Amino acid sequence: MSEFILKLSNISKSFGGVKVLENVSFDVEKGSRHALIGPNGAGKTTLFNVISGIHDPEKGTVYFKGKDLRGVPSRKRIHKGLSRSFQNIRLMPHLSVLENVMLGQHSRIDFVDMFKPLDFLSKSSGKGEAIETLKSFGIDLHKGQTVSSLPYGIRKKIEVVRALMAKPSLLLLDEPAAGLNTAETKKLRDFLKEVSRRGITLLLVDHDMPFVNSLCNQVSVMNFGQLIYDGPISELKNDRKVLEAYLGSENNLEGSNA
Amino acid sequence: MSGYLSGVLAILGINVIFAYSIYITAATGQLNLGGAGFQAIGAYACAILSNELGLPIYLTLIFSAILGGAISFLIAFPVLRTKGVYMVLATFAIAEIVAGIILNSDFLGGPTGMIVNNYIETEVVLVVAIIVVFLGFYIMSTRIGLAMRAVHDDEAVADLMGVNKRAIQVSAFTIGGSIAGLSGGLYALYFGFIEAQYFNANISIFVLLYVLIGGTQTAWGPLLGASFFTLIPEALRIGDDWRFFIFGVIIVAMMILRPEGIVTRDALDRVWSKLFSRKSNV
Ligand SMILES: Nc1ncnc2c1ncn2[C@@H]1O[C@H](COP(=O)(O)OP(=O)(O)OP(=O)(O)O)[C@@H](O)[C@H]1O
Numbered sequence: 245m246s247e248f249i250l251k252l253s254n255i256s257k258s259f260g261g262v263k264v265l266e267n268v269s270f271d272v273e274k275g276s277r278h279a280l281i282g283p284n285g286a287g288k289t290t291l292f293n294v295i296s297g298i299h300d301p302e303k304g305t306v307y308f309k310g311k312d313l314r315g316v317p318s319r320k321r322i323h324k325g326l327s328r329s330f331q332n333i334r335l336m337p338h339l340s341v342l343e344n345v346m347l348g349q350h351s352r353i354d355f356v357d358m359f360k361p362l363d364f365l366s367k368s369s370g371k372g373e374a375i376e377t378l379k380s381f382g383i384d385l386h387k388g389q390t391v392s393s394l395p396y397g398i399r400k401k402i403e404v405v406r407a408l409m410a411k412p413s414l415l416l417l418d419e420p421a422a423g424l425n426t427a428e429t430k431k432l433r434d435f436l437k438e439v440s441r442r443g444i445t446l447l448l449v450d451h452d453m454p455f456v457n458s459l460c461n462q463v464s465v466m467n468f469g470q471l472i473y474d475g476p477i478s479e480l481k482n483d484r485k486v487l488e489a490y491l492g493s494e495n496n497l498e499g500s501n502a
Numbered sequence: 503m504s505g506y507l508s509g510v511l512a513i514l515g516i517n518v519i520f521a522y523s524i525y526i527t528a529a530t531g532q533l534n535l536g537g538a539g540f541q542a543i544g545a546y547a548c549a550i551l552s553n554e555l556g557l558p559i560y561l562t563l564i565f566s567a568i569l570g571g572a573i574s575f576l577i578a579f580p581v582l583r584t585k586g587v588y589m590v591l592a593t594f595a596i597a598e599i600v601a602g603i604i605l606n607s608d609f610l611g612g613p614t615g616m617i618v619n620n621y622i623e624t625e626v627v628l629v630v631a632i633i634v635v636f637l638g639f640y641i642m643s644t645r646i647g648l649a650m651r652a653v654h655d656d657e658a659v660a661d662l663m664g665v666n667k668r669a670i671q672v673s674a675f676t677i678g679g680s681i682a683g684l685s686g687g688l689y690a691l692y693f694g695f696i697e698a699q700y701f702n703a704n705i706s707i708f709v710l711l712y713v714l715i716g717g718t719q720t721a722w723g724p725l726l727g728a729s730f731f732t733l734i735p736e737a738l739r740i741g742d743d744w745r746f747f748i749f750g751v752i753i754v755a756m757m758i759l760r761p762e763g764i765v766t767r768d769a770l771d772r773v774w775s776k777l778f779s780r781k782s783n784v
């Protein structure tokens with residue numbers, strides 16, 4: 245039997261009386277590359293916010309590694325192995341690229357190491373690792389720059405690297421490929437496959453269907469706050485409800501920008 | 503050292519220390535407009551311990567810092583519940599309360615002030631200032647400093663990264679209060695006389711301006727800001743009336759020209775790469 249790292253059970257959330265999530269339930273298998281897709285406004289980001297603890301659901305339960313996350317403050321969730329990136333880039337504008345990435349390591353740093361000057365840190369205390377990861381993304385050249393001056397695509401990549409730095413067991417990525425060109429998207433896909441091979445479970449939201457198709461094996465589809473499909477990605481295009489949801493929307497399920 | 507120069511250096515030292523007290527708090531994104539209150543606490547603690555108990559200088563200074571820190575810690579919890587302009591007002595109110603208590607206390611000399619039975623030379627002030635500057639740079643260079651800056655930039659994301667925002671802000675406020683107390687102790691010992699009227703709103707406003715105009719992004723900011731605003735009026739040899747005017751003009755100019763402060767990360771990077779002709783980043 246497969247093991248689930250994340251179980252969402254009947255999650256509901258509304259804002260000012262408007263239901264944004266309605267009884268959403270699905271499971272994410274440990275080690276899988278799971279996509280969460282759906283038209284704009286479907287509630288995907290809101291669901292991420294519920295999982296990461298920014299919002300409390302009105303109803304329903306988030307189980308992470310078998311434990312109910314209710315009452316676990318957002319700050320403590322990363323310590324449990326849950327980290328995420330943001331759709332609307334949320335990097336620290338006054339920190340350099342390297343500092344932003346090193347901030348991602350915060351949850352696994354010992355108290356004593358918090359008091360060591362970063363500039364004199366040996367490679368072993370996280371700095372080397374941060375630089376290496378930036379290198380593997382091809383953005384280490386920018387490491388000393390503050391992030392606000394950098395192009396969108398690079399900032400998007402830094403978001404992913406920062407989230408990875410926590411060494412999570414489940415990585416939530418909210419539209420990591422948005423704003424990347426085709427070559428960059430391919431590179432990101434290969435990188436995330438490698439991340440997945442290292443045992444990190446991926447749950448990712450994206451509108452780029454070729455990217456999602458070539459990366460993920462499982463997919464959950466949301467529309468107007470409800471789950472309309474949950475299963476292997478191979479059977480997605482045969483599902484009537486999904487086709488209806490996407491009919492007339494600008495998000496092409498097949499995708500043509502591969 | 504001439505008396506004049508030595509006097510200017512002592513004031514410079516005290517102002518620099520005072521600026522770091524406000525900077526440490528500002529680095530986490532909080533504005534403390536009650537600096538004078540914490541400075542007064544340190545000054546009076548130092549005066550009383552010298553006068554009544556005859557404690558040696560270094561002990562009175564340590565107690566100034568401890569008392570400034572302890573009181574900051576106690577009020578940190580209610581104060582840090584407030585945000586933005588409300589926090590500014592809350593800290594401002596605290597300084598007014600401190601001044602009110604001093605003015606109404608016979609034991610503290612009331613409005614007539616207090617003579618301090620001990621004194622220090624300029625060198626002591628400068629040594630302490632160097633230690634505080636070093637401490638400021640040190641804190642900001644660690645992961646704690648990184649977490650402080652992260653809280654400053656985006657509290658919600660810092661929280662999701664596992665940063666304990668509350669612990670960071672309370673610690674910064676407490677350390678800030680203790681450094682302000684220390685600067686008050688030095689003031690009392692250097693000038694030998696303290697009065698509640700000195701620790702007024704102007705002082706709180708100026709020190710906050712030193713910090714904001716110096717820039718809160720790096721530990722250079724308070725050093726430059728405090729030096730700039732202490733030395734420029736001296737260099738211009740202007741009187742108090744003009745000082746306010748010039749201050750006003752410079753401040754408005756600064757806010758237009760360098761809204762993030764004189765020293766910003768990007769400016770530092772540029773200077774650094776010029777100095778060491780580092781390979782420029784693509
Ligand atoms: N904090 C909030 N307050 C009020 N309404 C919100 C809030 N967050 C999200 N919403 C609303 O909830 C709905 C779902 O938004 P959400 O961001 O979750 O959609 P999404 O599926 O991520 O869409 P997209 O693909 O455009 O990112 C939208 O109608 C949005 O306006």
Ligand SMILES: [Mg+2]
Nearest residue numbers: 288289290331
């Ligand atoms: Mg979204």
